[in-house]
Amino acid sequence: MFSIRQFYNSRRSIRSKIRNKTQRYPWCWWSCYCHSGSDVVIHPHKQTESTAKKQLNKRAKRERSSCQAVLEQFDQQYSQELGELWTSARAVLLDPQSWQYGIMLNRFAAVTDITQILQSQGFSKILLQTDASSLLCDAPLLKQHPSKQPEENVSPLLSNYPLDNSHLQLDRNSDTVKQCLQSESSLSQHSPSLQCYIHPYPLRFPSQAHRPGHLKQYYLLNAASLLPVLALQVKDGENILDLCSAPGGKAIAIMQSCTPALLCCNEPDPHRRDWLAKTLESFLPHSLKSRVIVSALDGRCFGQSEASTYDKVLVDAPCSNDRSWLYSTSGQQVEQRLRERARLPALQAQLLKSALSAVRPGGVVVYSTCTLSSSENYTVIETVLKDCPEAEPEDLWEEIVVPFSKYFTFSRGPCSHGQTAHTQFDTVSSYHHRLGILVVPHPGKTWGPMFLSRIRRRI
Ligand SMILES: C[S@@+](CC[C@H](N)C(=O)[O-])C[C@H]1O[C@@H](n2cnc3c(N)ncnc32)[C@H](O)[C@@H]1O
Numbered sequence: 483m484f485s486i487r488q489f490y491n492s493r494r495s496i497r498s499k500i501r502n503k504t505q506r507y508p509w510c511w512w513s514c515y516c517h518s519g520s521d522v523v524i525h526p527h528k529q530t531e532s533t534a535k536k537q538l539n540k541r542a543k544r545e546r547s548s549c550q551a552v553l554e555q556f557d558q559q560y561s562q563e564l565g566e567l568w569t570s571a572r573a574v575l576l577d578p579q580s581w582q583y584g585i586m587l588n589r590f591a592a593v594t595d596i597t598q599i600l601q602s603q604g605f606s607k608i609l610l611q612t613d614a615s616s617l618l619c620d621a622p623l624l625k626q627h628p629s630k631q632p633e634e635n636v637s638p639l640l641s642n643y644p645l646d647n648s649h650l651q652l653d654r655n656s657d658t659v660k661q662c663l664q665s666e667s668s669l670s671q672h673s674p675s676l677q678c679y680i681h682p683y684p685l686r687f688p689s690q691a692h693r694p695g696h697l698k699q700y701y702l703l704n705a706a707s708l709l710p711v712l713a714l715q716v717k718d719g720e721n722i723l724d725l726c727s728a729p730g731g732k733a734i735a736i737m738q739s740c741t742p743a744l745l746c747c748n749e750p751d752p753h754r755r756d757w758l759a760k761t762l763e764s765f766l767p768h769s770l771k772s773r774v775i776v777s778a779l780d781g782r783c784f785g786q787s788e789a790s791t792y793d794k795v796l797v798d799a800p801c802s803n804d805r806s807w808l809y810s811t812s813g814q815q816v817e818q819r820l821r822e823r824a825r826l827p828a829l830q831a832q833l834l835k836s837a838l839s840a841v842r843p844g845g846v847v848v849y850s851t852c853t854l855s856s857s858e859n860y861t862v863i864e865t866v867l868k869d870c871p872e873a874e875p876e877d878l879w880e881e882i883v884v885p886f887s888k889y890f891t892f893s894r895g896p897c898s899h900g901q902t903a904h905t906q907f908d909t910v911s912s913y914h915h916r917l918g919i920l921v922v923p924h925p926g927k928t929w930g931p932m933f934l935s936r937i938r939r940r941i
Contacts, residue, residue, distance in 0.1 A: 570925060
């Protein structure tokens with residue numbers, strides 16, 4: 483068993499940065515873990531009886547009817563907020579058989595066979611442009627900290643590009659940067675290790691069962707949930723906080739994208755924390771155990787207990803998850819969820835403020851939800867911006883919406899929103915883009931709902 487003391491002794495340098503006032507522990511459940519190095523591929527057609535039974539149960543669950551009371555709420559709210567987009571989103575949400583699934587590969591497992599199966603079944607890889615986005619992302623930071631040497635701020639990936647770094651400080655629209663962004667071949671040359679396959683049709687792919695001692699080869703997910711991780715622009719050697727972490731999909735995506743100095747996965751709910759621990763155990767090799775810790779704090783306290791500590795913080799907030807809420811099982815559950823819905827924006831704003839305290843000056847926070855609800859998305863961002871003058875929202879339009887529009891349907895911005903507060907920005911749309919972007923499910927591109935917003939802490 484790896485004790486807390488041993489863990490912190492081995493992580494002395496990080497400990498000096500991160501004040502351990504919180505209840506945290508390393509991957510102590512790894513004591514029985516032994517990674518074999520090569521994993522057995524589960525062929526999608528060779529399912530055991532129990533896997534097939536589980537799938538049938540899942541399907542039956544999906545096919546159960548939607549909840550009328552929740553649907554009425556959604557109709558009322560979303561037809562106003564999304565207009566025509568709600569009609570198509572509604573059709574998708576009401577037809578679980580149309581839902582597509584993304585398959586994120588695990589870079590720590592052998593995946594050649596699974597890649598071949600995916601390709602033979604018509605899956606293709608999403609071009610995840612993390613390299614290009616990091617160029618854009620770093621530019622404002624450089625501008626805001628002219629006293630820093632460029633080398634301190636620039637992504638290590640930059641050295642892969644034939645660029646003079648000073649161009650980035652002066653002109654992020656320079657021809658060189660543009661050329662670099664437009665060149666798909668240069669992107670794929672430096673292709674990130676975050677790999678996700680999708681299919682144009684709602685083809686089902688079996689999930690892999692948890693087997694102690696074996697790493698899973700892939701993680702099934704809504705492909706839009708990778709966008710917050712891309713927006714976070716994680717880099718090797720950073721200290722990263724995943725404030726609301728269970729069941730751990732985005733933590734796994736972060737670990738596919740970089741090798742952080744530390745990834746702290748926080749989850750206050752004990753059952754969900756067990757689930758998170760199992761996910762980490764299933765996807766990450768033993769050699770990374772010193773870099774990933776699980777903590778159990780209420781996320782609202784993190785900012786106070788670990789102020790200015792992290793380079794990046796992800797707030798994948800608890801929200802009124804539209805997909806699952808629409809399939810609420812009992813009247814009691816509906817009542818409880820609708821009551822909870824009214825309380826969520828306040829909790830979300832508190833979590834976001836806490837994240838802004840936990841991130842270091844110059845660092846970024848990405849806030850995300852899987853609801854279409856404006857009051858849990860744009861309004862939360864507006865509320866926090868009003869209270870936190872050090873927080874500066876960043877426009878994700880060019881970086882995420884433009885390159886990913888071929889895969890996802892994005893809303894153009896909130897309809898009945900932000901009428902007064904946009905004076906500091908050039909235009910209404912620029913203001914809306916800075917508040918965040920929203921992926922709306924659409925037939926054929928059923929990904930989402932997913933809202934994301936990136937906020938930089940200036941001071
Ligand atoms: C949307 S889920 C996170 C999903 C996760 N990021 C992933 O990608 O798998 C939100 C999580 O926030 C947790 N949560 C609820 N209240 C919280 C709080 N006060 N502080 C931190 N996390 C909280 C919930 O238990 C839930 O696991």
